[in-house]
Amino acid sequence: MQSSVKKVLAISGSTRKASSNLHLINAIGALAADRMRITVFDGLMNIPPFNPDDDHEQPPAVIMAFRKQLQEADAILICTPEYAMGLPGTLKNAIDWTVSSCEFSNKPVAAITASSMGNLAHASLLATLKVIEARMTEDTQLLISFIKTKVNSNGEITDADTLTSVQRLIAALCELMESGKQESGMGL
Numbered sequence: 001m002q003s004s005v006k007k008v009l010a011i012s013g014s015t016r017k018a019s020s021n022l023h024l025i026n027a028i029g030a031l032a033a034d035r036m037r038i039t040v041f042d043g044l045m046n047i048p049p050f051n052p053d054d055d056h057e058q059p060p061a062v063i064m065a066f067r068k069q070l071q072e073a074d075a076i077l078i079c080t081p082e083y084a085m086g087l088p089g090t091l092k093n094a095i096d097w098t099v100s101s102c103e104f105s106n107k108p109v110a111a112i113t114a115s116s117m118g119n120l121a122h123a124s125l126l127a128t129l130k131v132i133e134a135r136m137t138e139d140t141q142l143l144i145s146f147i148k149t150k151v152n153s154n155g156e157i158t159d160a161d162t163l164t165s166v167q168r169l170i171a172a173l174c175e176l177m178e179s180g181k182q183e184s185g186m187g188l
């Protein structure tokens, strides 16, 4: 039986207009159109700097809206570059706002670091997602180095191995949403 189309919220760690991470999200949206409806979160630039003093019952309106979008998604797809050997501050800042409110807890998540190199940001992203209890498997995690040579501005993955890896990740995320199974080790 055909399962229903799932709601996926995608967050690009790059806010650049011509971001290759955004192109990659678009490519995933096209490849998985029969299984997922991907909405790109467009508010990263409007998330205020995290301050625990503001993290109470009435946080800033943009934070409440961000948390609601996360809650309503069946899964979250993060695609991010590496900046200065770590995660982009805008992405980490947004995630910090979810630590107390727990939107990632037990939520199916696919985590892609797509960068020039990216291995340090990828390890950092996985460590953060682990501590906020995101639900992932090894196959919903992917590091893509030299991203600019592997996806084009039409949202097409032009590298065969990358295409195979991304298709595997899509299948794994679908399976994770369907099964509700939890894996904790995540191969960190």
Ligand SMILES: Cc1cc2nc3c(=O)[nH]c(=O)nc-3n(C[C@H](O)[C@H](O)[C@H](O)COP(=O)(O)O)c2cc1C
Residues within 6 Å of the ligand: 014, 015, 016, 018, 019, 020, 021, 022, 080, 081, 082, 083, 084, 085, 086, 114, 115, 116, 117, 118, 119, 147, 148
């Ligand atoms: C300020 C800055 C720092 C960067 N530092 C790194 C880095 O440490 N490691 C890396 O792999 N790429 C680094 N890059 C390259 C980006 O990861 C690369 O340009 C990537 O394609 C950007 O993603 P985007 O196309 O989605 O914007 C850096 C880029 C910028 C602008």
